[in-house]
Amino acid sequence: MRVHIIGAGLLGTSLGLALTRRGHAVTLDDASPTVRRLAADMGAGRADDPEAPDVVVVATPPDVAGETIVGALRRWPRATVTDVASVKGAILERVRAAATGPELDRYIGCHPMAGREKSGAAAARADLFAARPWVICSDADTPPERLDEVIALARDAGGSVVHLDPDFHDSSVARVSHAPQVLATLLAARLRAMPAEGIALAGQGLRDTTRIAASDPGLWTQILAGNAAEVRAVLAEVRADLDEVIAALGLGPGALAVIAGALTAGNEGHERIPGKHGAAPTKYADVTVFLDDRPGTLARLFADIGELGINVEDIRMEHATGIKLGSVEVAVLPAAQAALEEGLAERGWWIPAAALSEEPAREPRRAGGAGAQPADADSAPQPQQAQHAAQHAGEGAP
Amino acid sequence: MRVHIIGAGLLGTSLGLALTRRGHAVTLDDASPTVRRLAADMGAGRADDPEAPDVVVVATPPDVAGETIVGALRRWPRATVTDVASVKGAILERVRAAATGPELDRYIGCHPMAGREKSGAAAARADLFAARPWVICSDADTPPERLDEVIALARDAGGSVVHLDPDFHDSSVARVSHAPQVLATLLAARLRAMPAEGIALAGQGLRDTTRIAASDPGLWTQILAGNAAEVRAVLAEVRADLDEVIAALGLGPGALAVIAGALTAGNEGHERIPGKHGAAPTKYADVTVFLDDRPGTLARLFADIGELGINVEDIRMEHATGIKLGSVEVAVLPAAQAALEEGLAERGWWIPAAALSEEPAREPRRAGGAGAQPADADSAPQPQQAQHAAQHAGEGAP
Structure with missing residues (x-):
């Protein structure tokens, strides 16, 4: 053509x-x-x-x-x-x-x-x-x-x-794209006047909810103006719900039921978002791996996952404030979770879930004498990654 | 102890x-x-x-x-x-x-x-x-x-x-944690009544802005009620801004300046969020790698990145609706970007940026005759990943 x-x-x-x-x-x-x-x-x-x-x-x-x-x-x-x-x-x-x-x-x-x-x-x-x-x-x-x-x-x-249909398209993108842009923007704007010590408490939740607040204002002004009626309708619905939550935070009679109701409605809406590849929403199992922040660590991790023959559905890296240490959440199909945890733990990775799952088979702690050192203080696996973690954590504290 | x-x-x-x-x-x-x-x-x-x-x-x-x-x-x-x-x-x-x-x-x-x-x-x-x-x-x-x-x-x-200080703590978490929870919740609630065909248009922006809407309503009711005055104050600020945006979406005189101002304020707030490890916000360079969805692909990718000696600062997997294909955005320090792009392209990965950066050295397209096949249709790299991509994309279209 x-x-x-x-x-x-x-x-x-x-x-x-x-x-x-x-x-x-x-x-x-x-x-x-x-x-x-x-x-x-x-x-x-x-x-x-x-x-x-x-x-x-x-x-x-x-x-x-x-x-x-x-x-x-x-x-x-x-x-x-x-x-x-x-x-x-x-x-x-x-x-x-x-x-x-x-x-x-x-x-x-x-x-x-x-x-x-x-x-x-x-x-x-x-x-x-x-x-x-x-x-x-x-x-x-x-x-x-x-x-x-x-x-x-x-x-x-x-x-x-x-x-x-064009109108269906416009009302849909108002909900899944344009209103999220406005709310992320308004949320991020609340950070402008905050002391840095307060913003330092930010976690992954704030980073995720405000990521798109970095988008181009010129382009988005045009997009929002071009779909103004539909975006306005969605935002008016959000404002009505927001008014209810603000009123409920006065903590009058029935307030907690309003707050809980709003949170539950959020759960229900979130569950409707399709999973990967447009399939029905899939519940993946998260396996957390703890690692230090050096070149090659991720390569070794994914090489080991590859050798186990397990497909990674999603990855999320989590960072912390003040120290060089992080964790990776590896999302896999639930059927693959146990194999991944066990396989990585065997290869020396620090997988808290795998360490915990061994515990019930041991002697119950409640049988120990008062003040005794717990039996697993020495016997717990101490792979290289875990030792790094402890060292870094100690250094990082101000 | x-x-x-x-x-x-x-x-x-x-x-x-x-x-x-x-x-x-x-x-x-x-x-x-x-x-x-x-x-x-x-x-x-x-x-x-x-x-x-x-x-x-x-x-x-x-x-x-x-x-x-x-x-x-x-x-x-x-x-x-x-x-x-x-x-x-x-x-x-x-x-x-x-x-x-x-x-x-x-x-x-x-x-x-x-x-x-x-x-x-x-x-x-x-x-x-x-x-x-x-x-x-x-x-x-x-x-x-x-x-x-x-x-x-x-x-x-x-x-x-x-x-x-306890009060400083409470006002800070209201902004960086509690208000984001409420807004993510209200945004997700708007998806409840949507037809599935509309929600299918959701991209990464919606997934990020609503991820924490999946949180436990019982616990969060207690958290919000326990910090009610501070959360209410932040949400009242958000509501005032939201009212301005809703009014501006009526597109009366001065409306576009209000919308653009809100978006710019969001940019400014977002820039204040600290980078990894609590350091000053860092601009990372994103390198996009295109890959298919099979076990071992990520392992090979990160093994190759490890061999290049480059530290990965963050990873984001992007998924698409309807087909089994995705891309990974690998965030690295800007100084490492070129080496990563070139190194991965040499190893056969499909890196659009690397392919593009070769172009200016070639004969400019505008010198070609009308209707001629572009010179790079055959000479562009065709690694295995790219071929998979094209096949899957074709299969996936309904």
Whole structure:
């Protein structure tokens, strides 16, 4: 296919890289000649103006996507025109307001659910869309051959095609993406005036809940404004719940039931988030491994896990304040948990769960005399990792 | 030391395990005889009532911690008494209201910043406190020898000691822990009524912002109620900001400046969160590696990273909906980024950044003829991982 991409930012340049690798003839345009040339030099396509592209992809900032789509429909009267903006209803409205019926049939809105905290052509990657949902918003009037072109483009970029109604798309992303961005942002803003000694108490929970607060304000202003009505509706629901929690924290009659109810509702909502690969939510078993912070430690750990033939579903590294020591939570299928714990413990890794599971077989502690040294003070496994841990912990205390 | 622990839940049992391993003579009590026996059988200490413990640690649920502390001060008139509850001001008030001056001098409140999403003795681990901040709230009247005992206990449990005023502690944890819990909970609750097709669009952002929404409602009701005034104050600030954003989403005059201002404030707050090991926030460089989902792939990857002698600062696995394919973001110090990218690419890993960085040295694309196959369609590296990726991506599209 001859594909013309308008807008050589993170998404446009990444798409150009991916489609070029798949053998498509990609041309690029950008409001900035420098950016256009950078994207071309990176291998995302040629910086040419095409005569007759098969597909035009509008990858501009969302606030100019509507008029750019209309312009592309006029300029290339045989091309299929699509876009990658993260809001769909407002853009479709603008196109409907300006385009004729035959022009409208050539427009098919898309939203690849991909992005990074970095932006611009220089952050582009050919794999940006790989394995991500690629939402296509066609309707009953969409000619099948044009829909096929857009599906082929999405698949060749590596995306996993999902067909959705534009309004359903917008209300869904308001909940799973836009409202989370606003709440992470508001939460992080509360840290601005805190003394550093207080922020030092932050754990993984704060890091996770505020990670996306680092996102680009310029882009997100456009995204939120472009989906304002839907985001506003979700945030109004959150505010109503927040008001209830704030009132309950006055600790009047019935307050604890309100707080517990809110927490339980949060549990229920969280359980609905799909697991890896879009499967039903899966409960993985976490195996914690304690390790010091030196090159090669993770390599030895994963080499040992590989030798055990166990597939790792997820990894989480946990860091601590003040000392060079950490732990890794390795998530595996529950059926593999015991084998992983035992296998790693045998190889000398410090696996608290494995050490604990040996205990019930020993003589119960309650039979010991008062003041006696517990039997396992010396007999407990003391692998190299555990000794490092104890040394570091002692050094780290102020 | 002779240490008596009251309350054999996650924290009490974990503390018993850690102190027993360090050679202390630990005894345990719990309102449930079964739980007490379980903790003893796990090796967390003897299920005995001690005559004269040196230190008594109250590790009950927070809502009964105050009265349990007062009871312990009376029952063991020479012991130092401490607790591990996550709120400090309210408990100190209760102890002050009930205890005499000499009794009060023997109480030193603590808060080890440790926990899990699981609770109960069965989830205990000897390393729970390792490398975590352990807050000690002493005051000018605290006898130094009693403070030393509590410091020794905290360090032997593996904690990193931090001295804080109780009120400062409570207002800090309201911001870095309790308010984030409430907002994650409210956000997750919004997913309850969503169609599954909408939730399927969830990405890593939603998973991160709502992870702690899975926490135990019973425990968190007590924590929030125990720090109600401080949490309420933070949430009222969040509500004021939220009201501004909701109003701005009406898109009246000046709306975009309000939204952009909120997002920028979130950036600023996020930048204040300390980096790994409590150091100043560090900007790590992310290297993305694309891989398929089979046992041993991660092992090979980390073995290769280990051979390159590069220290991994953090790992993030990203999963996709619908297909068995993922990527790993490996965070390293910026100085190590180029060596890691080049080294892994040489070993056949699919590193988009390394592939891209080769491009500028080649012939610029814009010199090619219209419609020509891009030069790198065949010459780009095609390692095994990349081929797997493309195959899976194609299979995964519906």
